[in-house]
Amino acid sequence: MNLTHLGRRALLFTASLLFITFVLAPMGWLLSSSFQSEAEITSVPPHWLPHQPTSQNFAAIFESKDQAITYENRKEGDTASGGFIPSTAKNLLPSMGNSFIIAFAVVVLNLLVSVPAAYAMAKIRFIGRNASIYLMLTSRVIPDIALVVPFFLLVQKLGLLDSKVSLIITYLAITVPFSVFILLGYFESLPDELDKAARVDGCTRFQTLTLVYLPLALPSLVAVVLFTFLTSWNEFLLALMFTQTTASQTMPVVIASFASDFNISFSFINAAAVVAVIPPVIIAIMFERYIVSGLTAGAVKG
Amino acid sequence: MNTKSSMLPKALRYPVSAYDQKSAMVFLAPMMLVLMVIAVFPIVYSLWISLFDLKLTRPNRAPFVWFDNYALIFHDPMFWSSVGRTTSFTLMSVAGIMFIAMLMALLLNEQFRGRRILSTVLLIPWAIPYVANGLMWKWIYDSGYGALNGLLFQLGFIDKYMVLLGDVNKTMFLITNAFVWKEVPLATILLLVTLKSVGADLYRAAQVDGANVWQRFIHITLPALKPGFMLVMIYETMMAIRHFDLFFILTEGGPAEASHVVAWAVYVETFRKLAFGTGAAMAYIMAIATFMLAFFIIRTMGKKL
Numbered sequence: 001m002n003l004t005h006l007g008r009r010a011l012l013f014t015a016s017l018l019f020i021t022f023v024l025a026p027m028g029w030l031l032s033s034s035f036q037s038e039a040e041i042t043s044v045p046p047h048w049l050p051h052q053p054t055s056q057n058f059a060a061i062f063e064s065k066d067q068a069i070t071y072e073n074r075k076e077g078d079t080a081s082g083g084f085i086p087s088t089a090k091n092l093l094p095s096m097g098n099s100f101i102i103a104f105a106v107v108v109l110n111l112l113v114s115v116p117a118a119y120a121m122a123k124i125r126f127i128g129r130n131a132s133i134y135l136m137l138t139s140r141v142i143p144d145i146a147l148v149v150p151f152f153l154l155v156q157k158l159g160l161l162d163s164k165v166s167l168i169i170t171y172l173a174i175t176v177p178f179s180v181f182i183l184l185g186y187f188e189s190l191p192d193e194l195d196k197a198a199r200v201d202g203c204t205r206f207q208t209l210t211l212v213y214l215p216l217a218l219p220s221l222v223a224v225v226l227f228t229f230l231t232s233w234n235e236f237l238l239a240l241m242f243t244q245t246t247a248s249q250t251m252p253v254v255i256a257s258f259a260s261d262f263n264i265s266f267s268f269i270n271a272a273a274v275v276a277v278i279p280p281v282i283i284a285i286m287f288e289r290y291i292v293s294g295l296t297a298g299a300v301k302g
Numbered sequence: 303m304n305t306k307s308s309m310l311p312k313a314l315r316y317p318v319s320a321y322d323q324k325s326a327m328v329f330l331a332p333m334m335l336v337l338m339v340i341a342v343f344p345i346v347y348s349l350w351i352s353l354f355d356l357k358l359t360r361p362n363r364a365p366f367v368w369f370d371n372y373a374l375i376f377h378d379p380m381f382w383s384s385v386g387r388t389t390s391f392t393l394m395s396v397a398g399i400m401f402i403a404m405l406m407a408l409l410l411n412e413q414f415r416g417r418r419i420l421s422t423v424l425l426i427p428w429a430i431p432y433v434a435n436g437l438m439w440k441w442i443y444d445s446g447y448g449a450l451n452g453l454l455f456q457l458g459f460i461d462k463y464m465v466l467l468g469d470v471n472k473t474m475f476l477i478t479n480a481f482v483w484k485e486v487p488l489a490t491i492l493l494l495v496t497l498k499s500v501g502a503d504l505y506r507a508a509q510v511d512g513a514n515v516w517q518r519f520i521h522i523t524l525p526a527l528k529p530g531f532m533l534v535m536i537y538e539t540m541m542a543i544r545h546f547d548l549f550f551i552l553t554e555g556g557p558a559e560a561s562h563v564v565a566w567a568v569y570v571e572t573f574r575k576l577a578f579g580t581g582a583a584m585a586y587i588m589a590i591a592t593f594m595l596a597f598f599i600i601r602t603m604g605k606k607l
Contacts, residue, residue: 015409016420022402023423026483029449030438044463046452117333125318126326132334139341141596143544145565146589147340149572149582150347173340180333205325234431236547241573252433259437259551266441273437277430284429288422291429295488296495 027277034058034270041267057271061092088257092272094246095254102164102250103232106171110179110228111221113172118183119209123195133184140177144237147174152241162244170242171232178231179224185297186220187213223294226287230280251276345589352583358576371583380559381567381584388563391478392542398482399538400531403489407530408523410490411497428487436551439480443467443552467553470560477548477561485541489534496530497523536599543592564588 029048033041034057036050120126121133151170160166190213198208214221236252243249255276258269284291352371356364375381410421427435442449443466451463467473500522508518546565549555555562555570562570568588572581 009414012409012412012414015405016414016416019406019409019420020423022483023427023487026438026442027426029442033441042447044447044452045456046447046449113332113336116329120326120329124322124326124329126323127318129326132330135337135341136333139337141540141593142341142344143540143565143585143589143592145544145546145568146348146585147344148568149351149578149585150344152572153347153351153578154343169339173336176333176336177340205322205329209329230429234433236431236433236550237569240550252431255431255437256433256551259440260554266444266447269437270441273434276434280429280431281426284425285422288425291425292421292491295491 030270031274033267034274036267038265038267041265041270057267058275060089060268061271061275088254089268089272091246091249091254091257092251092275095249095251096275098164098246098248099233099251102167102171103229105164105168106175106232107225107228109168109172110175111224113176114179114183114224115214115217115221116209118180118187119213121180122184122187122190123192123208123213124205136177136180136184140181144174148237148241151238155242161242162248164248166242167232167239167248167250170238171235174235174238175228175231179228182224182227182294182297183217183220186217190216219290219293220297222287222290223297226283226291227294230283233280348582348586348589351578352580352586354579356577356579356582358578364579367579371580372587374580375584375587380562381564383559384562384564384567387474387561388543388565391474391481391545391563392539394475394478395481395485395542396535396538398478399485399489400534402482402486403493403534404527404531406486406490407493407497410494424487424490426487427484430484432484432547433551435480435484436548439476439483439548440467440552443476468557470558473553473557473560477552480548480552481542481545485538489538492534492537493527493530496527496533500526532599536596539595540592543588543595 032049033046035053035055036047037052037054037056040047040051117132121129121136147170155161155166155170158166160169194212194216195208198212203211234252235250236256239250239253240256243253255269255272258272353366353368354364355367355370406424410417410424445451445463445465445468448466450466451460454460455463465472467476504522505518508522513521544565545563546569549561549563549566550569553561555566564584565588568581568584571577571584575581
């Protein structure tokens with residue numbers, strides 16, 4: 001008995017180690033190389049941990065703002081010394097600002113749209129209820145690449161190319177079905193009696209929603225906020241199509257532009273990628289419980 | 303009131319109150335507007351555009367060509383080879399995701415110290431942007447200085463660094479790996495929920511009957527996981543078919559079109575060649591294929607919804 005117990009412990013330990021390695025090793029390598037100079041990063045075989053840790057890659061992100069990139073200083077910074085920073089580096093911080101503004105706006109609008117719709121579909125008996133649920137479910141299946149051409153032409157016609165508004169509208173459209181889906185499941189799990197009691201006590205539909213159900217639905221609201229934020233923060237394809245300058249470019253677009261620059265130092269790209277993943281990673285760790293319950297609720301019914 | 307109740311299905315025993323109907327309409331209006339934008343408008347408008355020979359290189363002349371764009375695409379061997387690549391990418395990804403996610407879910411289903419840490423860490427790949435994921439793997443796969451080459455070299459598997467993403471025989475596997483890494487967490491969570499629904503009694507009963515670990519896995523765990531597997535399969539199939547970001551970051555369809563998948567082809571057609579007509583047609587074909595797949599799956603297993 002004791003031996004099998006020991007064997008079980010050993011097996012679980014090994015499996016956990018493999019698990020952690022699979023999930024964290026790539027991230028760890030990214031983090032490690034973001035603290036290495038270009039000279040160190042190009043060593044063969046690689047230094048798994050930086051021998052001389054440096055923060056110059058991160059400094060480059062935050063200082064590049066004032067530094068005009070000219071032919072001379074571009075030439076000066078040779079690849080070996082890590083002086084190469086892309087001409088688009090100064091766009092990174094503004095683009096993160098754009099990403100935050102857009103994500104925030106999408107989150108707020110998304111709640112305003114999804115909450116009443118989900119409540120109506122879950123708790124009110126009305127003609128067209130099934131039809132609206134089916135429409136909502138269907139729209140989850142449309143691939144985003146199929147939206148690109150019609151959205152692009154529409155946005156162009158409205159003169160909204162390269163504006164944050166175009167991204168806010170499209171992200172809203174992308175995120176609403178999923179939010180409604182999660183909220184619908186949650187509202188359905190709350191007892192109908194609350195609805196009847198509130199109505200008997202003279203609440204309007206609006207009051208029933210805001211005073212009775214919303215406080216109870218808080219966990220699912222948190223999940224919706226997180227998903228909407230992450231989707232907006234991470235989205236790339238539509239942002240790539242609709243944005244051109246720092247007026248609207250989001251973080252993924254700017255980071256991706258580094259990748260197509262052949263001269264650029266990988267140490268700098270790594271630092272930029274680390275900066276880009278910090279907000280999502282913090283969210284994932286802090287709100288793990290909400291995310292997991294939201295994901296399971298959102299998917300199991302689908 | 304009379305007309306309203308006559309419109310009701312017989313299943314509704316009580317008439318819908320006019321107030322409820324009105325408030326439901328008001329509550330639903332914003333969502334309907336949004337669904338118009340995301341579902342109805344693109345479906346109709348895409349189909350319309352796909353019937354024109356619309357090229358942004360000459361925006362003023364866009365003749366109506368009926369279904370010529372579709373014919374053009376279906377006669378293009380390049381399109382069919384990209385369909386093949388999307389299919390193999392999807393099959394490899396879904397198989398890899400399901401296998402790794404199953405192992406991870408089985409581990410997380412056990413009770414042991416440190417389990418919480420694992421399940422928290424698991425969410426990290428899920429949460430990060432695909433662009434950052436792509437850059438991370440691009441650096442790992444780097445032929446000159448990357449970690450993969452370094453690791454294989456230090457472990458003695460290779461004598462000298464090899465070309466990775468630039469090798470037509472390796473590139474799709476490497477992209478698949480990057481995709482699987484990012485998608486495994488969600489699949490694990492979904493499978494874990496399914497596992498949790500299996501009663502411990504069942505295992506105990508099987509143990510009493512003398513079933514060993516392997517037999518219990520085959521006869522209890524695997525069948526119990528079936529709904530979870532189906533769910534993961536549906537979701538990840540759709541994700542893989544439409545996936546674009548990694549192809550953009552890692553290879554841009556190369557080398558020598560080795561990673562020229564359908565999603566990438568739509569992008570090239572639309573935003574590199576500026577042929578919006580054929581681009582829209584191609585996207586439409588993709589959307590319909592995805593729809594049919596979803597419909598098929600919902601018909602076969604969506605009964606309990």
